[in-house]
Amino acid sequence: MSENNLLTLTKLPVAIIGAGPVGLAAAAHLTTRGESFVLFEAGNEVGANVASWSHVRLFSPWEFNIDKAARQLLSSHGWKAPNNSDIPTGLEMIETYFKPLANLPEIKPYLHFNAKVVAASRKGLNKVKTQGREELPFVLHVEKNGERMVVEAKAVIDATGTWTNPNPVLSEGFWTAEENSISNRIFYGIPDVLGKHKERYSGKKVLVVGSGHSAINTLLELGVLKDQVKETEIVWVLRKSKLKDVYGGQEQDQLAARGELGTRIEKLVESGKVKVLTPFYIQDLTNNDGGIQVTGSFENELISIDGIDEIVSNTGSRPDLSFLREVRVITDPSLESTLELAPLIDPNVHSCGTVRPHGEKELRQPERNFYIVGSKSYGRAPTFLMATGYEQVRSVVAALVGDYAAAERVELELPETGVCSIQTNYCCDSEQSNQSLIEPEVVSSCCSPTTKPVVSKSSCCS
Template sequence: GTRRDSARAVIDASGTWQMPNPLGAGGIHAEGEAEFADRIAYGIPDILGRDRSLYAGKTTLVVGSGHSAANAVLDLASLANVEAGTAFIWTTRGTDLVRIYGGGDADQLPARGELGAEVRELAESGGVRLVTGFAAVSIRDANGRLVVEGQTRDGLQALGPVDRIIAATGQRPDLSLTRELRLELDPWLESVKALGPLIDPNEHSCGDVPPHGHRELSHPEQGFYTVGIKSYGRAPTFLLLTGYEQVRSVAAAIAGDMVAADNVQLVLPETGVCTVPRIGVADKGCCGGPAPAAVDACCVADAKAKAVGKGGCGCSVAA
């Protein structure tokens, strides 16, 4: 039955894992996505474990440009080494994969750096067919298999036929849980409003999110806080370290220890790479936010080198 409780404070840490983005570009389900849902996996399936039989000896299309897609691609590569007939295609909507490839040994999270390096080696060695700049719009049947059509710079392109699809296209928060509450959310990211400009993935790719706690995570609804990956909304850059400090600050505020609540310490690990949207933004820092002068100088110089074909953006400067 229904249970009702009164609470002085509520912390929403419900995450986003059960709300995957659709396969189709622009947040819209691709035509045929619902019809063929039984052959589409969202997120990271257990390719080498309980889902092995679904992918062994089959051809799979992986859609996505994040770490989830990278994990799926590498698992399929491992499966193909031991299961005859296993094949896979990797497609991304964007064309610049610097964020997923990462900074290798310069990444302060070694596992993340290793993941990026491995998937980059696989792609550049031809171990996977990689199609970039592909925005999926429809899925159709082709003699019992699937063909995915997508919009590219040159018009519609068809990929396949394939047997299964992995949509590693990210997640979004379930806002239906709090529809009756007075919340302030970023209009695009659906994150906590105060965090929106600080975590915009079009501007940020390094660990440069400033420390934030109970004040940034609160809402006009008295005593309500959003923490964890849900506080980032649709942004794909959340780290567990961020969530731990968020919860510590909020818990201290609820307990009445405002000194501890306001003493937020957040030092995020650098990725080893940074993306500079355009030359001439030194005042915004390496990745669109405040940064030491040394980082600014490094990134602006690196961006200029890239512009004349002499290098890429690969600076990593410890603050």
């Protein structure tokens, strides 16, 4: 690289896309490293995605929800931190943490709201051209308040998440005209069942689709609503072969609130207030005069659930890769996650909520100095903790400033879920365990085969 080009790149900021918890953490780390940045948020406030589920209480306490660099920066301005053991709602995260951080003089001048990045590339080149590519800055095309602007950057950190890109209800994973035609009767996300959406669901026949924590939160609130309005009907369809897998580690979970969710949903199911169909694979939606008809495969038969008034879709989300068309990015072909993360998080292999900490090395893309971080780095994988994203950006920022020793260090310990399901080829059958069949990532994150290394059995197999 020529000295002139190097000097030009050095003077440019790092562009961060997305002002959620991980994007804000990236800004804090760049600030503490003395690096300039520009931060784009498509919404009209920090944590815009979190605002859509502001009524929901997290299962992780403040201890795991505040980035270390952000805490240090806030404390230097006299910020009073919340109690580490308290568990915040989404709204409390925004008001107590996101907004104070975003309003700091080190961050506020460089934060742009209503600024959606619609394209990214290298200056003057599409993704096909190789020669001289790394000497050129990135260019971001940003639509802000109806106008387009072009911004140059020496590096890009994509922390846009996946929340605004929900998966469709149909099990095949594609959108249909039928689903789009009844979108006003489908809620993609976590509705405020006992608050602003109460009238929408009171006395209605509600179908909840999904098996993750979002679905559990929805079902628990619908259970309370049914106690208040007896006519409310709750139908739960999911694809799990065993309902017990949804209940998680319960009392073995090191995050007590997460474990409690599993215990509470198990009790709700046992109460008979919820009709459960699993595994159920939705194949068709029909809008009839008497309500929505949902057709799917259950116990090797094609059956229909009739008279549905409302559907709550908690089937997960997928990353938006459309604006990265001209950037050299590789994702896993099944998960659409960052390629190197796939073996750690693939639910086809294991479903440990505890994934070993990782950083810049695993997040590295063919496009030098371009990183996808946060929940978007997990693609369609179902489980992500904010603390994981904080560790990601700490490592990425360290690499960007040339502190490779810090980038390679692991500075995070995650609480175990107390449960792990893994294919028997990998572990859980001590007589069949074989070192050559055990992926290091799997062993380090949860499993305890008879072969070394051994990790606590409390988190997985015994």
